[in-house]
Amino acid sequence: MTHTAPGFADPVLPAALDEAAHRCLVAGFRGTTTVPESLKRLVDRGLGGVILFTRNVRDADQVRRLTGTLRALRPDLLIAIDNEGGGIGHLVAAGAPEVPGSWALGAADDPALTAACADALAGHLLSLGITASYAPVADVQSRPENPIVRTRAFGADPELVARHLRAWIAATEARGVASCAKHFPGHGGTVTDSHHELAVDPRPYDRLDLAPFRAAVEAGVPMLMSAHVVFPALDPDRPATLSPRILSELLRGELGFDGVLVSDALEMKAIADRYGEAAGARLALAAGADQVIVAVPDLDVTLACRDAVLDALRSGELAPERVTEAAERVRRLALRYAAPYRPGEAAAWDAEAGLTAARRAVRGAGPLPRPVPGAHVVDLFPPPHPALHWGGEDLLTQWRLLDPTATGTAVAGEPEDAGTVVEEVLRAAEGRPLVVAVCDAGLHPWQGRLRNALLAARSDALLVSTGLPEPGGALCAHGRGRVNLRAVAEVLTGRTS
Template identity: 75%
Template sequence: MTPSAPLPTGLDEAAHGCLVAGFTGTTTVPDPLKRLIDRGLGGVILFTRNVRDAEQVRVLTDTLRALRPDLIVAIDNEGGGIGHLVSADAPDVPGSYALGVADDSELTARCADALAGHLATLGITASYAPVADLQHHPRNPIVRTRAFGAEPALAARHLRAWIAATERRGVASCAKHFPGHGGTETDSHHGMAVDPRPYDELRADFEPFRAAVDAGVPMIMSAHVVFPALDPERPATLSRRILGDLLRHELDFDGVLVSDALEMKAIADRYGEAAGARIALAAGADQVVVAVPDLEVTLACRDAVLGALRDGVLAEERVWEAAGRVRRLAGRYAAPAAAVAGWDTGAGLAAARRAVRLSGVPAAVRGAHLVDLFPSPHPALNWGGEDLLTALRAVDPAATGTAVTGEPEDPDALAGRLVRETGEAPLAVATCDAALHPWQARLRDALLSRRPDAVRIDTGLPEGGALCSYGRGRVNMRALAEALTGV
């Protein structure tokens, strides 16, 4: 085949099947995306930008499938504060860490069932969840309460429950981010993450993925993380050693291996999205995700893959293999269920209540002045920025307070003002991962120096507070408010 020759129709379609594209729009499909779908695009990924309400989402997914019935329509749907379907009436469930703290596999299954049932009503049949990473590095900035916990056995049993419940709804689940993102100090959205641990220490992180494979998970997502003990040259997404030797052969996974988004800086800054697509497929990925709505980026990735096929840099056999797995996935999951049964609407709050931990809190703190400190929402994860004060006032209308979402110019002056506003009322100070955001610790300590009787609350991982919710989803906030007020 000469470099300028067009690819055979079947191979061109197979190569397009290895792509998952993001796009802009809530009611119409952009023309470039239509052309990609016509040539065999394997899937699309929806974000908040594609969501207005539930009825609109279902019309959009029906429109997409009218263009190609075997198109996989996917979304990130982890629960807790991570999700894009709030305006589409998404069920409220806590994040995975709270489910691990509650440690009731049946309750986890009920929460996963609610999420999957809701997706099915919207015509979304693939969920890039659950997180199978273990959260064990105290300064990890990206996994944290998205994980079920730090223990492999605990994560494994909740992964099995989640995957089985999602499967019963006819929705594809996806364990991520292989072989684990929980041992890094860098968020791969922002730069190359490295896990320097030796192989013997890494083995524990493989076990939740092994459990997911044994549970029949149909998809696994790779991590943009370098593991020197596994492959000192390339991140997992681009590593044949990790995707092939470890995942395919040692863990015996034969489902669809999908990359994390290629525009993340761990890939884009060092390799570029287009080269990342080509290398990932050559290394063993079956689909590569380009989540940004700029379809020119997707087209550049597509062109790099087609060019590599023409040049012989990317083996045709590798693309046929990947496309075959994608076709099998689509055959099982592309079409949404004709009818969707209801789900347990109370499971999420029940789990969040079970997860709250208390230490030394009075029986009821009423009429408190709450200072809620938390970072700005992560732009990729689209956490909604739920605040604790709203939940607290729902159960205690006498409560007052303020939310602080960024570093103040003068923490000491702000602390003085907030204490004056509190007056004689009880003071509660909530932080979210203050160890990662030192401004929170400075403001919290300035408040406590003035009011040592203040109740400390942790809304992320525990940091010495009297209460901890293990997450900032809406039901986490509600459960915290109930625990504080004794409701």
């Protein structure tokens, strides 16, 4: 492999093609106040975008200074972040608006409310100098065993998902922020998380969940993100991110999408373990992607991906026309959203929209239960996903803000000695109402065992679900973002402040 001097254009390729290749990259990095020198050199050569994570966020003023520094390096640099709302968000420390996840918005099923939540998120991004949001999730939660989409989806009905996508995209666009529907052509029909291994959706073509993506394209979404999922009905050999049949023929040809198609992160094991990030970058661009994301802060990985693309251009393995076409789409996107940047136009947003939506999403099998003051609250939930930010929210914290007399236990992950936990809970809950909350107990059997053991001893316990609805008449929050937990606590304490 031939490496070029880090700060200079490739000596073999035309300067315009070298810049085009760099426009096709989105890089993660480490830092809150300074920009690494290796990232500056990438920006000098035309880097198309950066992706921010919790590691880049300390507070709102710091984020503004950081995005200002990045924009001073290159005004048309796209500055992006995952910003779905709910329990997944990197801007908690920067004062992000509190909105529920998409499943709760689908449960409330009020597109105007979804638009208000999307507007709040986009307005906040604009105020921080962030110009692109890798949201909304267009996946349909099609299989109960799916481990990664779940409450990130608006629902299990493609038409409902499409309805809320349109509202989200329109509201984000009205703010001048680029939205990105993901993960094409859908991740909700798998039983595998592509962060950990290659996922497969075995359904025939006519049962795939393409309707929301068609709706997103028709709504003018400026970006789509591909899924690291194999669809044998479309291409039995390659995941969508690397498949010309899926990206070029289906998405470009049949759905008519002409915006920027960005890959999901290449370091996810579905790509990294089977192909390697560098080969993944080359194959994704050849297949029809316009940008590839390397989200890890190790810029050597980004440089390896860049070098693989440049080598493929030199050898003729990657057509210059394909990269030039991709870079032109990125350039148009940047001119529309990134430059010129006008932060002064970020008007106020509805700070109460998220809590309103979360309250409307709280549902039970029948009438809502009576308040239970002074309860003992047991919150069972899986540990945070390593690739998705989780702010550490727990039900007990929100509950005690409303009822300081409440006690409780938060169990984040399977305990070593479940029997001891059950004994301690029953002892602490003696003489008190008992509330048992689970989050996707069907995926995490340890939660079901703990719940059942507690119910065997306390048949009067109230059940709460903070994930997908559970059988057995549990009160459903439809998500475990902070406002979801707050809304449940309001119902069961009978208090709002």
